[in-house]
Amino acid sequence: MKLQPRKEPRQARSRAMVDTILDAMSRVLVERGYAKTNTNLVAESAGISVGSLYQYFPNKDALIFALRERHVTRMLALFEDVAAHIDGAGSLNSDFEALIDALVAAHLVEPELNRILEEEFPAYNLPVSTEIRQRFFDAIRGVLEKHRGSITTPDLDVATFVLQRMLKALINAVVLTGPGGLSAGSVRPEILPAVIGYLTAPRS
């Protein structure tokens, strides 16, 4: 008579393992850089055998993809939390200020890993899943909708797309470059004007 057959044994063990492996991958990546990262090293760092690693990931690309996916998901979580609290009661300015803060915070989740993923990575064949992309998109678009009246941009989809690119570029400029130099300090306060400027620019 078995009571409480533990809980979700297979799945759970699997999840934990997957995370252990991704943690190891992240660690090795950060410690040695992409060029010197290899599956054996990752397995070792995860405290398992390569064979086991291949039980959870069919190949190296899947591993990379999963790590990126997890990283972006974590960023998304942080970002959506903030975005959810934007109720349109605030001004366009204050709402986007919050959004940008959230995005910057999101980019600081695992900054070194983020840098590797952004800079050192052959993005070959490994696009971020469309679902994640879509949710980032939706979060931004949601805020835009709440301020439809104050925005001059004709098409909200296009505006969202443009904003997404702008924000990513500017935030990476702030986050990726080492401390010192032109960027970090002085670029940060320019992001909001750029966003608001674009959204409220007079259109002919």
Add this chain to the structure above:
Amino acid sequence: MKLQPRKEPRQARSRAMVDTILDAMSRVLVERGYAKTNTNLVAESAGISVGSLYQYFPNKDALIFALRERHVTRMLALFEDVAAHIDGAGSLNSDFEALIDALVAAHLVEPELNRILEEEFPAYNLPVSTEIRQRFFDAIRGVLEKHRGSITTPDLDVATFVLQRMLKALINAVVLTGPGGLSAGSVRPEILPAVIGYLTAPRS
């Protein structure tokens, strides 16, 4: 009486060879992607032996670096041509329209190569030479200076830096994405408003 028939052997032959090799590199890169590009293939595609390739480039990285450098230099040439004709007589709007056109044109020099270079590359290991960067920077800054009066951004250096990032991100969005999708057609006309919006945004 012979007019300089001499010949310019060394330099000339070398230049031609270097270009032949870079052309081959570009071809292979575009055809097979970075991951499947190797020096033997490049040499073969250039119609020379690996040995010869290594007579002109000390190693694979130097080859990639040189290709990027050549590509960016070509883009810069196109861009500077246009930028040079902007004399400040036009409006901020029309001048930046011209600048954006030039930049888009520059990004269409070798679009597939450009895509590989932008997307598949360990940017980290292969920074574009600072001279090229600086000249792009100067060209943009030059236009800003001519319109200093109509711009609300306090620091022109920072503004240039921000613009550079914004422009690169948006133009890539236009240029890099395959046909179809949101981008190309609809994003293009948004670049100018984004730029002008940022530069003329009211500051508190």
Add this chain to the structure above:
Amino acid sequence: MKLQPRKEPRQARSRAMVDTILDAMSRVLVERGYAKTNTNLVAESAGISVGSLYQYFPNKDALIFALRERHVTRMLALFEDVAAHIDGAGSLNSDFEALIDALVAAHLVEPELNRILEEEFPAYNLPVSTEIRQRFFDAIRGVLEKHRGSITTPDLDVATFVLQRMLKALINAVVLTGPGGLSAGSVRPEILPAVIGYLTAPRS
């Protein structure tokens, strides 16, 4: 009741493998000479893949070094066995006769390999480990000490050093040269007089 059937997997397998590889290295070296020896050939001759070879030796030099070390260790073993039996009860003459016999025997362990190792090698890059050297030195010095009284050489360390060089040179002369020629037969009996002559030479 099973008596320690356990198994000694890692170490044991590793040892065997290392020996298999060194055997193969030795074989290839003897068959083709150093210049024509390469890791692929060694792996093939060992009946393993190159990859496996590199699991046991980090690079080609380590392989050569290990082979030399093993060879010299085997020679040392043979030599020490004999040297251990020299108790000083015999005459200087008879003791060194035994020592020389032991040394010659030691040099005949794997004569062809020995020849390659002695003649074809960048000795400079591959010094024999100092421990081995020291033990050869000690064995000789031990015998000298037992006959301190009959030896005219003032410094035993120097004498040992000189003897080591002399013995190596003369024994190699006997062992290394192909059959026929002056050496083998007629040089052998000269080694003892040379040694004894040196040790007992009247000093001014």
Add this chain to the structure above:
Amino acid sequence: MKLQPRKEPRQARSRAMVDTILDAMSRVLVERGYAKTNTNLVAESAGISVGSLYQYFPNKDALIFALRERHVTRMLALFEDVAAHIDGAGSLNSDFEALIDALVAAHLVEPELNRILEEEFPAYNLPVSTEIRQRFFDAIRGVLEKHRGSITTPDLDVATFVLQRMLKALINAVVLTGPGGLSAGSVRPEILPAVIGYLTAPRS
């Protein structure tokens, strides 16, 4: 009407060239070590083209062989000069003292080159020419003959052979090891006792 067609044009030019090349080879060898020496480098250092180098030497081995040969010949010249002055009027002791001095001097002709040639060299297929060997042999044997009466060694050929090996080993021990350490200072004065001891050892 041509007078004085220069003198020995072909030969002379050839000789000079050969020496220039060997000098370059020696220089490169000493500067970079055997492993990093290659024909292109040698040609460059000689101030000629590789093509020209191959006009004078059919292949790399011939180059190495010639260099060794030249080096050994120079050593021989120095050595024979001294040996020629030994007229048997002196004692066995003093004559061999002179001989050893000459040999040491000979080994110091181009010490770094000598070291490379002795230690860093795969001697594969490249024995010193028998003529040179023979002349070294004859020089030593000549001295022995002059002291036939005071020597106990039965066969002079064998004695010469043995002496040659002993001397080479001991002198290299003195010459090759860097300053400091056991060797240089203290081994040098042991060479003569070793030689005399061998030659005058009482025989049963």
Add this chain to the structure above:
DNA sequence: CATGAATGAGATTTCATTCAT
């Protein structure tokens, strides 16, 4: 004869992946 660019076989080493235990 001289030149030196071109050659290309070949050597070392890496690492994603498999599979017998």
Add this chain to the structure above:
DNA sequence: GATGAATGAAATCTCATTCAT
């Protein structure tokens, strides 16, 4: 399922030698 030794294709780079100019 886990293990990790074994695999071997593949990649980078070197250098003795040739030969068209």
